[in-house]
Amino acid sequence: MPRLLQVSSVRLGARHVDLGTAGREQRERQWAAFEAALSLATREHCDAVLIAGDLFDSNAQPRRTIDRAAAALGRLVAQGIAVVILPGATDPYDASSIYRTYDLAAIAGLPSGADGPHVLVPGRMTVVLPALDLAVRGYAADGATLDAAFAAPPDEAERGIRLRVGIARAVPGAEGATGVSQEAIAASGLDYLALGGAPAPAQGEAGTTRWADPGPPELLGEGGDEVGQVLLVTLEAAGSRRVRIEPRPVGRSRRLRTEVDVSDIPDEAALLARLGGLADADLACEVRITGTRPAGLKVDEAALEAALATRFLHLRVHDASLPPTPEAPLVADSIAGNYTKDRAALIAAAAAEGRTGDERDAREQLDLGMHIIAGSTGMPV
Secondary structure: OOEEEEEOOOOEOOOOHHHHHHHHHHHHHHHHHHHHHHHHHHHOOOOEEEEEOOOEOOOOOOHHHHHHHHHHHHHHHHOOOEEEEEOOOOOOOOOOOHHHHOOHHHHOOOOOOOOOOEEOEOOEOEEEEHHHOEEEEEEOOOOOOHHHHHHOOOOHHHOOOOEEEEEEEOEEOOOOOOEEOHHHHHHOOOOEEEEEOOOOOEEEEEOOEEEEEOOOOOOOOOOOOOOOEEEEEEEEOOOOOEEEEEEEEOOOOEEEEEEEEOOOOOOHHHHHHHHHOOOEEEEEEEEEEEOEOOOOOOOOHHHHHHHHHHHEEEEEEEEOOEOOOOOOOOOOOOHHHHHHHHHHHHHHHHHHOOOHHHHHHHHHHHHHHHHHHHHHHOOOO
16 A cells, blocks of 8 residues: 655745745745655655656756755655656756756765666656555656657556556646646556646546646745645555545645725725735735725835735735825816816726726826826815
């Protein structure tokens, strides 16, 4: 009854430019999630760890990143836990590949002939683990479609092996270089297919083959509102073959994209309090300010971000609210009156026709124009 730990889309060394000064902290959180996953493999007495693509964020990594990853993986191998790595889209097996340049086993200080870490590359796409009666086979498009890779006959090394697991960076049912059809998965005869590359967890079944993708173990640029996870996969072969999949959270960070309507928020203090209600040190939050601003409210994106910076992992505020229309009646033939009448007509027409962008532009023009008029005439706005 082999027990596997499945990880995907780790992307060690990611820069996280979108998180600004929090980028460095988020890189360390990725390391923490990765190392937590490997510790989980030890605690749960896993037989093997499968890394389904994108272990590194790119093939251009400083040596310290390679050393740290190799040491972590080497500790598993030294404990008798097999490690199988499939290069992915961010760390492909090409001329500049990390997996060509560096010998992870040697860097980890493992003895010559150590059983891993195993890297699945053209010509060596299958790893057989005799003690588990298990074969792990990697699938890559390699210039053709993934369906063609799945249709290839089993390697000679797989003959006589009772359990077969596949590993691929693929999206079931999708088209393109990373898509694989449900029919191809079903025809593979695999007991389980470990997938990677999805921005969020997913799992399903094609024929008698179960498949799953844990998503990233820690927040990436396209991450969701749940913490990252890995999968514990148990192959139970007594009687009819069964696969048990257990998600386990290992990440901390979450991402939230939300809108705040300021139509009923009277001033900056109230807006700051509303945004503060979302605060979480593990949250990368993007807030879009919407609605029509009351006359007493000014939205200062930079000031809001600075005031709340220490209460979020990262906060980005984008003001898409509309300026208020003047509350006081204006003399019809005055400069201010004629300008207001003209802008108001444009606002009404854009709103009636659903041209939100044009309505916003007209309101901004009205707001700016009235402040310019007030500055030159002394008229309150």
